[in-house]
Amino acid sequence: MALSGANKDGREVRIYEYLDELNTDLADYIAELSEASVKERGVFAIALSGGSLISLMGKLCEAPYSKTVDWAKWYIFWVDERVVAKNHADSNYKLAKDGLLSKVPIVPSHVHSINDTVSAEKAAEDYEFVIRQLVRTRVISVSDISDCPKFDLILLGMGPDGHVASLFPNHSILDEKEEWVTFLTDSPKPPPERITFTLPVINSASNVAIVVTGSSKAEAVHSAIDEVGPDCPTLPAKMVQPTKGNLVWFLDKAAASKLDGAKFSE
């Protein structure tokens, strides 16, 4: 049985006793957003992260989703990517290709991976250029508040330190307001060279989901969801606050174990 609740900021928090329930509900959530977006805009622009997220999305490769989702309308992006070759074990593209994209009928030209032959700085620049082109052709919509791209769905994991995408605690790129895609060469989590969407882009999305499992994340989940006020640590996950879009946290019981339980009702 899933527990679900919306806190005062309108964020929705879903907690699952069993991983299988989380996986099924995540697949339902993605499939529903895909259907709504294809109906409204004719396409679905989705940005993926690395980590355990891809295996948690695994149900999408199975029936009924494998048959009912309009895969031909999907355009795939990466919220963050390690600057390594596409066939490298550290590549988020490879992770998604092996675990998801090769198992469903996605159109290869709709898969927008980074340029893996250049520096992190140039890869970020090239990726932003690609996104700008696709905003121009309306494959990705545009925010009516900022000039930022408005992805239909951005999927994030979270590290035990509260990082999301390649936005790490106390890193200067948390303050980036101009660029859509930026780079770092000093990631505290290896590999050091990465590119990442900036917070303004993440917060311009129509929908953002943060999918977190395991007790090692419980403290950061508590801090990101429950703690407010000037003395609270400024975790990147807490800075994910879509301006007009929806935010849903998908948590297993262990990740949710330090939450203020009173906020949830069955």
Ligand SMILES: O=C(O)[C@H](O)[C@@H](O)[C@H](O)[C@H](O)COP(=O)(O)O
């Ligand atoms: O680039 C990375 O280092 C990972 O993609 C990372 O950002 C990941 O998304 C989180 O650390 C959560 O990962 P897990 O869900 O595997 O713990």
